[in-house]
């Protein structure tokens with residue numbers, strides 16, 4: 126028999142009154158994936174996670190676990206580990222008892238339970254606090270208790286809604302490493318919501334980008350970053366400079382179009398059929414020149430410096446194209462780069478390899 130995905134969402138929709146929070150979301154989640162949901166505030170990430178958890182009913186579609194319809198299975202019977210915002214700790218129990226609770230209800234004996242609870246509390250750095258009540262901990266510490274409680278029974282599937290958001294950088298990196306370790310060692314499937322793009326790129330086997338209740342793209346981090354399927358995805362994850370093309374010539378091996386006084390080239394793609402395709406390039410592929418460069422196989426545009434933002438190791442340059450439509454661009458240069466000392470209004474030239482140019486609709 127064909128292996129069924131661990132979780133399968135088929136055309137999931139959710140209406141709140143007349144408002145459509147989710148619109149026909151379909152995705153297969155395979156055993157052992159680390160799937161990250163990423164998208165703007167209000168795009169439906171929490172709603173989707175709550176539906177997977179069984180805390181919300183969907184208005185349309187079907188939800189399956191290992192081929193079985195679980196739409197009517199209550200949350201506590203789904204056996205998923207969960208960390209939700211506002212999914213509170215038990216206030217009258219100690220930290221230790223909170224973390225041990227999932228083991229207790231599964232009938233794990235006291236000795237084994239204590240061992241696993243202590244290990245988990247050490248992992249999240251709260252060993253010394255085990256006897257306290259939740260109200261005696263800070264917000265970030267409470268969040269770590271919730272993570273420990275979700276991980277302690279080594280569930281097949283973990284649903285985590287921004288579990289690291291209240292933590293400082295060091296602790297966050299420590300817990301990221303711990304989540305990765307658990308993912309590798311136990312093979313737990315993760316469905317994880319974050320606003321942190323670097324976290325998404327670093328942890329995920331796949332990223333699902335949400336936009337206004339729809340799935341804009343689901344792919345590996347590399348493909349989402351290097352081959353975004355549309356403008357929304359391209360601009361949402363990382364920085365992207367976009368040049369609207371006119372007078373597009375679709376006939377050659379390379380597509381050509383005009384931007385201001387420049388002629389830009391790109392490998393043809395489906396987006397070339399659009400009325401006014403955009404030529405897109407990641408800033409890190411661009412080189413900055415003080416005079417017009419002559420480089421074979423590169424696109425070149427001229428630009429004017431509009432802003433400079435010091436960021437420690439690098440300086441972020443704001444630029445606008447010097448001819449044609451004033452398209453805003455950004456580019457980071459090393460803090461020692463001569464351009465990090467240029468006056469605003471300076472004229473510069475930017476070049477990048479044609480093969481790093483993407484066409485987007």
Ligand SMILES: Nc1ncnc2c1ncn2[C@@H]1O[C@H](COP(=O)(O)OP(=O)(O)OP(=O)(O)O)[C@@H](O)[C@H]1O
Pocket residue numbers: 141144146164165166167168169170171172173
């Ligand atoms: N109980 C509710 N009743 C009415 N509308 C709701 C309800 N819960 C969420 N919404 C709306 O549904 C949309 C999606 O909300 P959701 O919480 O899923 O977004 P999100 O992607 O998790 O956002 P954030 O990144 O800010 O957490 C929002 O426009 C929100 O206002």
Ligand SMILES: [Mg+2]
Pocket residue numbers: 170171172286
């Ligand atoms: Mg949310």
